[in-house]
Amino acid sequence: MDPQDSARKIEALTIFSLAFGGNAALKAGVGLARNIPMAGALVGAGGNAVMTYALGASANQYYKAILSGKENEEALSEGQQKSEQVLEEAIEQENALDGILAHMILAGHPECDAKNLEEAIGQLPLEENARRSIKKHIHSLREFDVLLQELQPEYGLVALAQAERLARSDAKITEAEQVLLDKLETHFREEAEILDQMRPSNYILTQDFKHTVRGLQFSRDGMYLCAAGDDKSLKIWKTYDECLSFQLIHDVKDAHRDAIKALAMSPNDEFLVLASKNRKLSFWEYRNGKLLRTIESGHRKGINALVFCDDKTLASGSDDGEIKIWNVDSGAIRRSLLGHKNSVLSLAVSPISKHVIASGSNDHHVRLWNATTGETLHDLEGHKFGIYSLAFSPNGQTLASGSWDRRICLWDVTSGEQYATLEGHTAAVWQLLFTPDGNHLVSSSDDNSIFIWDLLTKQIRVRLDGHRHGVYSLALAPNKSIIASGSWDNSVRIWSVDLDS
Helix, strand or coil, X not given: CCCCCHHHHHHHHHHHHHHCCXXXXXXXXXXXXXXXXXXXXXXXXXXXXXXXXXXXXXXXXXXXXXXCCCCHHHHHHHHHHHHHHHHHHHHHHHHHHHHHHHHHHHHHCCCCCHHHHHHHHHCCCCCHHHHHHHHHHHCCCCCHHHHXXXXXXXXXXHHHHHHHHHHHCCCCCCHHHHHHHHHHHHHCHHHHHHHHHCCCCEEEEECCCCCCEEEEEECCCCCEEEEEECCCCEEEEEEECCCCEEEEEEEECCCCCCCEXXXXXXXXXXXXXXXXXXXXXXXXXXXXXXXXXXXXXXXXCCEEEEEEEECCEEEEEECCXXXXXXXXXXXXEEEEECCCCCCEEEEEECCCCCCEEEEEECCCEEEEEECCCCEEEEEEECCCCXXXXXXXXXXXXXXXXXXXXXXXEEEECCCCCEEEEEECCCCCEEEEEECCCCCEEEEEECCCEEEEEECCCCEEEEEEECCCCXXXXXXXXXXXXXXXXXXXXXXXXXXXXXXXX
């Protein structure tokens, strides 16, 4: 490994951070490991993480000798000798850790026989070598308490993080799993406290998009995150630990023949729909990454916005100025909503009255529609430029609109009156999301920032900075404390925000 190789710097930093001894080093190393795709969101598979620590300790021995003034050959010989001891110990620790993880798997699958258990292990968020080792341990397992006594404190964070990740991998923790987790936390009390404190406020989930990330959404159950962009690609992550950990499970390079401009997930969590400049809609089963079908939209120009009204009804907005309402099952157009004089840039549906749709256009108008009858309920004027983002409050009484004019307007849905304006962004407002309790509004902008507004005071409560270019897309996890953002800098970031304190 060449630490000067820019492509390897994160890996190198992680190994050397892990090398410098004690839990503080582990804390720093694990934080860095979030940026290594093979390592998972906290640490890698049990064995991989143990060996990473061991390699770091070995490297540390070598550089200690170099810094002491010894010649390279003498330092290398001394480093190799001490490394052998470290690696021998690491192998023993790896076995103990894999045994502990095997106990966790057994506790989570009490109903499985040996064959089904091996199949279940094959689906877990672990590296293949760790799966093989755990399968071997399953059939000759030593007592959990014995393994726990063998595991040294330096590996406590690895054990805690991986055990919790395995327990949460099926979105529930069994009573037997909780008993083992409690034993781990009691045994590694100091490490457990570090684990609670070490989660970073934000980190880059991926920067592998080649162009802007246009669409971003969590599934309703919070177990998946989907992202799509101008580079025609679709990425799908499985989430763990209540959306604190992510595993990329599908990376579709050419999900469309043209730039993807919009993404929407069905309310029943069965599939997602992508729309692009080529006017087509594609339907995907996101759990297995398979294309279900592609249909012609009937739009005369590219599609900019998608929103589900219900499980069977989808709305699309286009540069042709039209909004089309679709029957999802048949692919037939139920009706077209006509009235905008320019491109339809954004759509939103009321969470209370599913037939009420809002649309924002480059004609500077926001319209509220009855999607069932096609009637315009309100024509809202207040913005000076195009409206790129819309969001209804959870109670359906407020509509928020964000525009190229840098302002966010709040509208009373019943009367159609504008009752507040939020100003603070210094460039176009690209995306808006209400928190589930309706107390806060999240906005993203071309000024590279994300604001979280307190709707009682109409003031910015939190500002999130980290993206290098405009933030085009946002997604909010069901627990409301995790925000995903997609940017013109080709990245997706994950933010952890506490709005209850």
